[in-house]
Amino acid sequence: MPAPLPAAAFPRGAFRVRDLAASGVPASRTRHPRLLRPTRGLRATEAFADVVERALGFAAVLPSDVAFSHVTAAVLHGLPLPSDLAGATLLHVMRDSARTRVRRAGCRGHRGLERRGVTTVDGLRVTSPEDTWCDLGELLGPALTWTDLVVAGDAVVGRLPAGVATLSAVIDRRRAPRGAVTLQDAVAAVRPGVRSPMETRARLVVVGAGLPEPAVCAPVLDRAGTWLLEGDLVWHAQRVLAEYQGAVHASRRRRSEDAQRLGLARDEGWTVVELFAEDLLQRSRRVTTLLRLARELGADPRSLRLE
Structure with missing residues (x-):
């Protein structure tokens, strides 16, 4: 009877090829057609379920001085990203x-970790989150826009004691990061205290149309x-x-x-306007809401920018 494959040490039954000898499994077993080969030196019995599992599996065969960065780091930190980027393998x-x-299959290598x-x-x-x-500024384009940077920035500053100032300091420390101008413009629009990505997008739609900027997640007082x-x-x-009435408000x-x-x-004299995703994403409803x-x-x- 063939020796069993080693017990799953990593997510989704992944294991290092170099661990086979220590487990008494012939190296030839790694060529079994049922085994996935995510990258050099790594095998898996099934596909990774998400980025976290994939990163945990790859970490076993990557150099110990490596850190995950850019989109991968953003996903691991739980920062909001467009779905196409967040789901990238x-x-x-x-x-x-x-x-x-x-340089290995499944990875995009970068240098500059000392900074x-x-x-x-x-x-x-x-x-780090900041x-x-x-680093997301390097990826600006159709898949990642200025608005996406502000959304992610709002999420980051809520975790930082110094808030927005920390983001500005990071840009200054880098001196000339790629996308520097857009990053600076995004920092100017970042606000602490925002609780969800759609709240950020609602604020940007309102301000972008030329309406006064609101306070975010602010106290509402009686008379x-x-x-x-x-x-x-x-x-x-x-x-x-x-x-903003998102999915969490649906029950x-x-x-x-x-x-x-x-x-x-x-009752205390406040005018309340409820916003839904369609009010921001569908042009006709966006115009009606802004008016x-x-x-x-x-x-x-007549002064509104409605496009």
């Missing part, structure tokens, strides 16, 4: 400039100045509140809670 890995760039912070996520070496965000709730987009002077219980909460704001907000904010609708 190519792993970005980085080493110090003095070392040879990683970046490194942290640990799920046991993996990963570039350096990861800066006596007592706290009522925290609003997504708040115009205090006009007593207007816009709330009956959540809708009931929202109705009660927003009803209290209306409604302009009316409530006392803005001239």
Whole structure:
């Protein structure tokens, strides 16, 4: 009877070829047609389920001084990215400039790790959130836009004690990173305290149309100045509140809670505008929503940029 393959030491039954001899398994077994070959020196009994599993598997055969970077680091940090990028199987890995760039199937090698912070996520070496965000500037194009950078930046600054200043400092420290101008423009639009990517996109749509910038995730007060709730987009002077209603608000219980909460704001003289994804993504509904907000904010609708 053939010797069994080694017990799965890595995700999805992956194992290193070099571990076979120690397990008493002939090296010829690695050529079994049922085994996947994700990269040199690594075999797997089934496909990796996600980027985390793939990175954990590859880490077993990569040099120990490597850190995951760029899109891979962003996914590992849980930063919001366009789905095409977030689902990419190519792993970005980085080493110090003095070392040879990683060249292997399934990886895109980079150098310059000595100029970046490194942290640990799920046991993996990963570039810091702020350096990861800066590295995304190298990927600007159809798959990653200025808006995507702001969305990711909003997510990053919520984790940083110094907030937006940390992103600016990273760009300055790099001196001339690729995409520097767009990165600087994105930093200017990043705001701390945002709780979801669609809240960022809603703010950018509103401001991009020429309406006054709202406070984000800001307190909504009653007429006596007592706290009522925290609003997504708040115009205090006009007593207007816009709330983004994403999928987490879809259940009956959540809708009931929202109705009660927003009803209290209306009772205290606040105008409440509920926003849905279609209000941002479909042009006709976007125009209608912006015109409604302009009316409530006392803005001239003729001055709006509606394209």
